[in-house]
Amino acid sequence: MLVISDVIRGFTDSIILAQLSKGDSYGYEINKTIQAITDGEFELKEATLYTAFRRLEADGCIISYWGNENTGARRRYYTITEEGRAVFKENLTDWNRAKEMINDLLNKEGL
Amino acid sequence: MLVISDVIRGFTDSIILAQLSKGDSYGYEINKTIQAITDGEFELKEATLYTAFRRLEADGCIISYWGNENTGARRRYYTITEEGRAVFKENLTDWNRAKEMINDLLNKEGL
DNA sequence: TTATATACATTGACAGGTGAGGTATAGTTA
DNA sequence: TAACTATACCTCACCTGTCAATGTATATAA
Numbered sequence: 328m329l330v331i332s333d334v335i336r337g338f339t340d341s342i343i344l345a346q347l348s349k350g351d352s353y354g355y356e357i358n359k360t361i362q363a364i365t366d367g368e369f370e371l372k373e374a375t376l377y378t379a380f381r382r383l384e385a386d387g388c389i390i391s392y393w394g395n396e397n398t399g400a401r402r403r404y405y406t407i408t409e410e411g412r413a414v415f416k417e418n419l420t421d422w423n424r425a426k427e428m429i430n431d432l433l434n435k436e437g438l
Numbered sequence: 439m440l441v442i443s444d445v446i447r448g449f450t451d452s453i454i455l456a457q458l459s460k461g462d463s464y465g466y467e468i469n470k471t472i473q474a475i476t477d478g479e480f481e482l483k484e485a486t487l488y489t490a491f492r493r494l495e496a497d498g499c500i501i502s503y504w505g506n507e508n509t510g511a512r513r514r515y516y517t518i519t520e521e522g523r524a525v526f527k528e529n530l531t532d533w534n535r536a537k538e539m540i541n542d543l544l545n546k547e548g549l
Numbered sequence: 550t551t552a553t554a555t556a557c558a559t560t561g562a563c564a565g566g567t568g569a570g571g572t573a574t575a576g577t578t579a
Numbered sequence: 580t581a582a583c584t585a586t587a588c589c590t591c592a593c594c595t596g597t598c599a600a601t602g603t604a605t606a607t608a609a
Contacts, residue, residue: 333448333565335536336596342543355556365539372598377558382596400556400605419544426537428476432453433530447565447596466587485567488589493565511574511587 339371339379340388341422344415347389347407354380354403380405388414450482450490451499452533455526458500458518465491465514491516499525 335342346357354376362370371379383389388411394402407415457468465487473481482490494500499522505513518526 333597335540336447336565338540338543339596342540345544353556361543364542368535369539369543373557374559374598374600375596378596378598398606400554402556422540422544424479428480429449429453429533431475432449432472432480433456433533450565464587483567484588485569485590486565489565489567509575511585513587 335369338422339375340383341415341418342371343376343379343383344388344407344411344418347405348412348415351404351406353394353405356402383411386414387411449533450486451494452526452529453482454487454490454494455499455518455522455529458516459523459526462515462517464505464516467513494522497525498522 342361343357346352346360352360354373358371358373358376380389380391384391384405387408389405389407391403391405394404396402453472454468457463457471463471465484469482469484469487491500491502495502495516498519500516500518502514502516505515507513
């Protein structure tokens with residue numbers, strides 16, 4: 328009932344911003360990094376990933392540009408904006424608060 | 439962008455099961471308990487709460503019965519089932535795993 | 550030449566949260 | 580006594596995010 332993707336839901340944007348805050352990257356690489364960090368336990372579905380990029384760009388959190396690879400598949404790179412950094416910072420705070428709340432709600436005795 | 443409700447999404451069921459695992463209760467009381475535990479920082483919206491009850495009962499995680507109050511508003515009580523306890527136990531495990539994953543994804547350096 | 554890896558993108562179905570609205574009882578306050 | 584607040588339940592329509600399925604294109608390895 329509680330699937331891992333439901334838990335992650337709502338963090339997609341934050342996870343992407345977290346990766347981009349370390350430097351420019353592109354979809355495929357970001358997803359590989361996520362898999363590496365979670366020991367292959369988690370990956371963003373492609374549809375989810377690219378939907379998130381559109382959303383983040385529309386919200387002014389990231390900017391995209393095409394890489395100039397002269398071989399292999401083309402890559403669309405993303406840069407995090409100042410706005411994006413601010414949002415990410417806020418998300419981190421929210422996460423830490425939410426984490427405590429959920430811990431309490433799942434474990435603490437009532438009242 | 440990261441709203442608390444997005445973070446909580448997917449935890450509604452677990453939070454309710456957590457409260458019911460301590461004993462029978464009814465909607466209004468469960469919500470008050472949640473508010474108390476989170477120092478008023480969080481509450482389930484009524485629509486969310488009652489939708490979750492329907493879902494949990496349909497899934498066999500809880501059973502409901504009407505209380506026999508002879509004064510005040512009527513109350514529909516809920517009992518967690520064995521199935522519900524099993525699901526809750528699994529949810530706790532999933533949460534702990536997801537928590538670590540999200541922490542890593544938001545904080546760890548890439549690779 | 551067939552398969553795999555890299556790399557991007559869209560669409561339609563589905564699920565969960567929630568604002569807005571509704572019902573009913575009981576106590577408190579103006 | 581009228582108005583307000585608290586208790587307590589319920590449903591519908593809408594919105595948002597996830598994801599399976601599908602499609603495109605390049606390059607390398609078997």
